[in-house]
Amino acid sequence: MGGSQDFDTVSLNSQNGQKEKILVSVRLRPLSDKEKSRSEISDWECINNNTVIFKSTIPERAMFPAAYTFDRVFGYDNTTEQVYEEGAKEVALAVISGINSSIFAYGQTSSGKTYTMSGITEYAVSDIYDYIEKHREREFVLKFSAMEIYNEAVRDLLSADSTPLRLLDDPERGTVVERLTEETLHDWNHFQDLLAICEAQRHIGETSMNEMSSRSHQILRLTIESSAREYSGPDSSSSLAASVNFVDLAGSERASQTLSAGTRLKEGCHINRSLLTLGTVIRKLSKGRSGHVPYRDSKLTRILQNSLGGNARTAIICTMSPARCHVEQSRNTLLFANCAKEVATNAQVNVVMSDKALVKQLQKELARMENELRSFGSSTLAPHDSNDLLREKELQIEKMDREIKELTRQRDLAQSRIHDLLQSSPRGSDSGALEKENHERHYERVNSSNSNLDFAENDEDSFMLDRASPRLSISMSPKIGGPDQLEAAASDKAPLTKAGPDHDDGAEDICKEVRCIEIGESRPCIIDREGQADGKLQENEEQINYPEDEIVEYSSDATYDSLQKKIQDMQRTINCLANSYPVDRSSSSSDGDTASITSSKDTRSRSCRTMAVGVSAHPTPEWSDIGLSENPEPSIANSSCDFDNIQRKDYLISMGTSLDFGELEGTDNEKVVAEIESKEDAEVARLKQVDVQESTQKDDVGVIKANSPGWEMEFRAKKGRIIELWQACNVPLQHRTYFFLLFRGEPSDSIYMEVELRRLSFLMGNNESRGLELASSLKALNQEREMLGKRVLKKFRKKERESLYRAWSIRLDSKQRSQQLARKLWTDTSNMDHVEESARLVAQLLGLSESGLVPREMFGLSFSPLPPLPKRSFSWKSSISSRSRARDFTVPTAF
Numbered sequence: 074m075g076g077s078q079d080f081d082t083v084s085l086n087s088q089n090g091q092k093e094k095i096l097v098s099v100r101l102r103p104l105s106d107k108e109k110s111r112s113e114i115s116d117w118e119c120i121n122n123n124t125v126i127f128k129s130t131i132p133e134r135a136m137f138p139a140a141y142t143f144d145r146v147f148g149y150d151n152t153t154e155q156v157y158e159e160g161a162k163e164v165a166l167a168v169i170s171g172i173n174s175s176i177f178a179y180g181q182t183s184s185g186k187t188y189t190m191s192g193i194t195e196y197a198v199s200d201i202y203d204y205i206e207k208h209r210e211r212e213f214v215l216k217f218s219a220m221e222i223y224n225e226a227v228r229d230l231l232s233a234d235s236t237p238l239r240l241l242d243d244p245e246r247g248t249v250v251e252r253l254t255e256e257t258l259h260d261w262n263h264f265q266d267l268l269a270i271c272e273a274q275r276h277i278g279e280t281s282m283n284e285m286s287s288r289s290h291q292i293l294r295l296t297i298e299s300s301a302r303e304y305s306g307p308d309s310s311s312s313l314a315a316s317v318n319f320v321d322l323a324g325s326e327r328a329s330q331t332l333s334a335g336t337r338l339k340e341g342c343h344i345n346r347s348l349l350t351l352g353t354v355i356r357k358l359s360k361g362r363s364g365h366v367p368y369r370d371s372k373l374t375r376i377l378q379n380s381l382g383g384n385a386r387t388a389i390i391c392t393m394s395p396a397r398c399h400v401e402q403s404r405n406t407l408l409f410a411n412c413a414k415e416v417a418t419n420a421q422v423n424v425v426m427s428d429k430a431l432v433k434q435l436q437k438e439l440a441r442m443e444n445e446l447r448s449f450g451s452s453t454l455a456p457h458d459s460n461d462l463l464r465e466k467e468l469q470i471e472k473m474d475r476e477i478k479e480l481t482r483q484r485d486l487a488q489s490r491i492h493d494l495l496q497s498s499p500r501g502s503d504s505g506a507l508e509k510e511n512h513e514r515h516y517e518r519v520n521s522s523n524s525n526l527d528f529a530e531n532d533e534d535s536f537m538l539d540r541a542s543p544r545l546s547i548s549m550s551p552k553i554g555g556p557d558q559l560e561a562a563a564s565d566k567a568p569l570t571k572a573g574p575d576h577d578d579g580a581e582d583i584c585k586e587v588r589c590i591e592i593g594e595s596r597p598c599i600i601d602r603e604g605q606a607d608g609k610l611q612e613n614e615e616q617i618n619y620p621e622d623e624i625v626e627y628s629s630d631a632t633y634d635s636l637q638k639k640i641q642d643m644q645r646t647i648n649c650l651a652n653s654y655p656v657d658r659s660s661s662s663s664d665g666d667t668a669s670i671t672s673s674k675d676t677r678s679r680s681c682r683t684m685a686v687g688v689s690a691h692p693t694p695e696w697s698d699i700g701l702s703e704n705p706e707p708s709i710a711n712s713s714c715d716f717d718n719i720q721r722k723d724y725l726i727s728m729g730t731s732l733d734f735g736e737l738e739g740t741d742n743e744k745v746v747a748e749i750e751s752k753e754d755a756e757v758a759r760l761k762q763v764d765v766q767e768s769t770q771k772d773d774v775g776v777i778k779a780n781s782p783g784w785e786m787e788f789r790a791k792k793g794r795i796i797e798l799w800q801a802c803n804v805p806l807q808h809r810t811y812f813f814l815l816f817r818g819e820p821s822d823s824i825y826m827e828v829e830l831r832r833l834s835f836l837m838g839n840n841e842s843r844g845l846e847l848a849s850s851l852k853a854l855n856q857e858r859e860m861l862g863k864r865v866l867k868k869f870r871k872k873e874r875e876s877l878y879r880a881w882s883i884r885l886d887s888k889q890r891s892q893q894l895a896r897k898l899w900t901d902t903s904n905m906d907h908v909e910e911s912a913r914l915v916a917q918l919l920g921l922s923e924s925g926l927v928p929r930e931m932f933g934l935s936f937s938p939l940p941p942l943p944k945r946s947f948s949w950k951s952s953i954s955s956r957s958r959a960r961d962f963t964v965p966t967a968f
């Protein structure tokens with residue numbers, strides 16, 4: 074056993090990591106006795122060690138290839154030992170060197186697969202044992218396992234358990250058969266005992282499956298682990314580990330027959346799956362490794378994946394029968410062998426390293442890579458970086474040199490311009506020098522247009538040279554500061570204005586700019602220089618001193634139409650008063666001469682205008698109307714001189730306000746006022762006449778009435794009557810309060826009480842029906858409002874409604890009770906104390922106090938507690954606001 078060949082040399086010299094093809098051999102067995110008895114003819118003949126020919130002369134076979142060449146061809150007279158030696162030994166014994174290997178027997182049934190593979194397995198194991206015997210310096214561990222694949226079920230042939238074994242995918246070892254028995258071989262005899270077990274197991278299967286032995290695949294696996302001093306040195310603790318598979322495939326004819334006949338479908342399919350997948354894998358691998366190789370399509374190809382084009386050496390022995398009756402199967406076997414011989418494998422030595430060896434090897438690898446890195450860095454990076462860095466620095470130096478030259482040139486230019494400017498400034502109006510500078514500036518701008526610093530230079534030029542620019546004036550003023558420089562700036566304006574239209578604008582701008590600066594700082598200098606602008610400056614200053622809102626209000630009110638209308642109203646009132654009150658003016662005036670009358674007319678124009686505007690346009694007279702007169706500061710003395718007119722005017726205003734004439738049409742207002750005025754004037758004239766007739770010895774009406782014993786009673790009577798008429802005419806309590814508090818029975822009160830009485834009587838007569846109508850409407854409105862309030866209250870929840878109602882009723886109660894009390898007292902003329910108390914109560918409700926009331930003498934000016942008259946027109950606004958606030962306190966008619 075073992076032959077004469079020195080397989081030590083073969084195994085140790087086996088290729089490692091090199092591509093090699095599957096070793097393919099064909100064995101042609103002799104005709105069996107049974108075939109000879111049927112007079113079978115052999116159509117195949119091995120003409121040499123590598124070629125087998127089909128020698129049949131049958132015409133229909135003429136198209137078949139005549140010769141097939143393989144690695145080795147074994148004929149009738151070749152023994153199994155020869156087949157092993159030449160067709161399997163080298164591959165099988167590679168396992169000793171740590172290389173996986175597989176020996177396949179492929180062929181149709183009864184072609185001699187088992188016959189051949191049994192011999193090869195025994196020869197290989199025998200040789201392995203011989204090798205181990207010869208190499209005692211190495212340690213070997215042999216493990217043996219056996220499995221059978223039938224109907225895609227893997228069965229352990231060394232186990233009595235026939236349960237199919239599962240296939241597991243191991244990242245390092247590939248596909249692993251789970252729970253596969255792996256017997257460690259002790260010696261040759263032990264191996265023989267295990268083979269006997271496998272034979273028995275397979276026979277059990279054959280017996281039970283009724284001549285189906287050829288339909289199963291048998292794999293005997295011998296795994297050898299050995300030390301590997303030859304590869305890693307004497308200090309290494311590494312070992313080699315590899316397996317050799319002896320594969321006896323099922324009959325290949327079954328696949329094609331089952332496929333073609335369609336019988337025994339399930340079994341055939343399973344058989345076909347492994348065989349067909351094997352054929353597909355071999356065919357694909359024979360064409361190269363392009364595309365997907367379906368290793369996983371069958372259990373056989375999964376288990377033998379490494380042996381089929383992977384990390385293994387492979388030998389395939391294709392067995393064939395020479396009988397003519399098997400010619401088709403033989404031909405298919407040869408076709409398969411032709412494909413298999415093209416399949417390349419990539420066998421490697423499988424070194425199993427210990428942890429210590431692994432660390433040592435990794436350290437060596439790391440040191441090697443570090444050395445490579447250092448050598449690469451020192452040889453490539455340093456010169457490249459230094460050259461680039463040097464070039465970059467040189468470029469920077471060149472750029473900086475250019476910038477230094479440019480900056481030096483600009484510095485010299487700026488210094489020259491500053492020098493020229495300082496020399497030309499005292500000359501003031503030296504237009505020639507300035508024009509020269511402008512030309513220079515233009516020339517320099519053109520010359521420096523290509524400079525990288527154009528913007529900075531131009532900007533600097535603007536600052537240093539552009540005297541026509543307003544910016545220069547503003548910028549230079551605070552810098553120059555002194556009067557000399559200001560004069561120079563002002564004097565420079567003359568030549569600049571001659572430079573052209575553009576410069577005209579610049580001159581205008583410089584005037585504005587300088588003016589704005591000088592208004593707050595050195596105004597006398599500019600006023601002296603710009604005499605024509607002096608007046609404008611003063612006007613501007615006046616406008617600046619006025620508040621902006623005042624100006625807006627003035628301009629908005631002083632439209633042409635409104636002013637025209639006011640002038641017409643004023644003129645109409647002047648005419649009216651001039652014709653209607655000659656007696657009144659003469660009686661109230663202290664001197665009574667024409668000059669006084671004329672003066673009164675002049676002064677009255679303002680009052681009449683105010684009255685007309687106040688009655689017709691504004692329910693409450695605005696102080697702005699008064700303030701719009703020519704003199705914005707009306708004095709108390711002036712008002713006193715025109716007291717009668719003012720008194721009458723404002724009284725009418727108050728009545729107009731109180732009677733809500735503003736609610737009537739404008740034309741109606743004017744008519745009513747005109748009627749009131751005419752009736753009033755007539756009544757005053759009549760009273761004067763009566764007084765003159767009845768009291769020839771009396772100096773004036775007031776004294777006579779004051780001295781009269783019946784005056785006090787008459788005063789009380791008139792006051793009661795007036796109160797009744799106030800109530801009837803629904804005159805606001807504010808008016809009543811002022812009237813009541815200011816008139817206390819003095820003689821001069823008589824005429825005004827009479828006027829009040831006549832006025833109220835007239836109003837009663839003319840507006841009684843309208844007043845009643847308004848009162849009725851007002852009452853209805855109040856009732857409606859009350860109803861609406863109740864409806865609103867109903868919408869609230871009960872609790873909220875009650876809370877709100879309580880707050881509302883409390884507030885209403887206090888106010889309404891006060892109002893009702895005041896109204897009752899006002900109407901109770903039998904008790905003047907009650908009336909007086911009521912007046913004070915109303916004054917309290919209105920927020921008035923006696924100290925806030927205007928003096929009695931000022932009664933004619935207003936019935937409202939006016940603030941002091943504005944001293945300046947800009948205070949109109951605040952005056953109006955105070956007035957509006959006072960007006961807001963006017964008690965509504967519903968009160």
Ligand SMILES: Nc1ncnc2c1ncn2[C@@H]1O[C@H](COP(=O)(O)OP(=O)(O)OP(=O)(O)O)[C@@H](O)[C@H]1O
Nearest residue numbers: 102103181182183184185186187188286287323324
């Ligand atoms: N080279 C050979 N020389 C002499 N006899 C052989 C040879 N090859 C095979 N035989 C004989 O042929 C018969 C069939 O052989 P074998 O059982 O090995 O075929 P097989 O291919 O394994 O068939 P199956 O696929 O059915 O298992 C056996 O009796 C065997 O002894």
